[in-house]
Amino acid sequence: MKKNLTISAACLINNQGEILLVRKRGTTKFMQPGGKPEIGESPLQTVIREIREELGISFMPDELKFDGEWIGAAANEDDTSIRASLFSAHYDGKLVPLAELEELLWIAPKDALLREDIAPLLREFVLPHAIANAAG
Secondary structure (H helix, E strand, C coil): CCEEEEEEEEEEECCCCCEEEEEECCCCCEECCEECCCCCCCHHHHHHHHHHHHHCCCCCHHHCEEEEEEEEECCCCCCEEEEEEEEEEECCCCCCCCCCEEEEEEECHHHHCCCCCECHHHHHHHHHHHHHHHHC
16 A cells, blocks of 8 residues: 655755755665654644754745645655655755765756656656746
8 A cells, every 4th residue: 555645845055056955864865855744743844843953954934935735756665655845945054964864965956857866856846846947
C-alpha cells in the first residue's frame, strides 16, 4: 500500500540567482530544506522550524512567499507520495549543514535540471518554477 507524506519545503535563492539544494545523511538525492509537520503546525510554521533546525537560520513569516502545492513521488522513500507546500525566500549568508543534512549545494536552476541526483519535487515543480520566475 502506498504511503502518503505531507511536507513543507523552502526554495532559498541567493544574489546570483542560485537555488540551495541539500542532501540528507544516508540518501542520494538532493532536495530543498524542509520536512514533515509536528502536530498542530501549519505549513508555514513547519518550513520556518525546519529551516532553523537544518540550516540554523530564522525567517519571519512575512519573509517567506507561498509558491504553491505539489503532489508526486517521494525522493528517498519507496512506494511513497508526498504533498509538498513550497515557500521561497532570498538568503545570501553563509550556511553549514546541521541536523540530518550531509551536504549543501548552491546551483543555478538550469544546471540543477541536468543532474541525475535531484528529487522529483525539484525536477517537476521547484526548478521549472524558479526558472520561470527568473525569466519573468
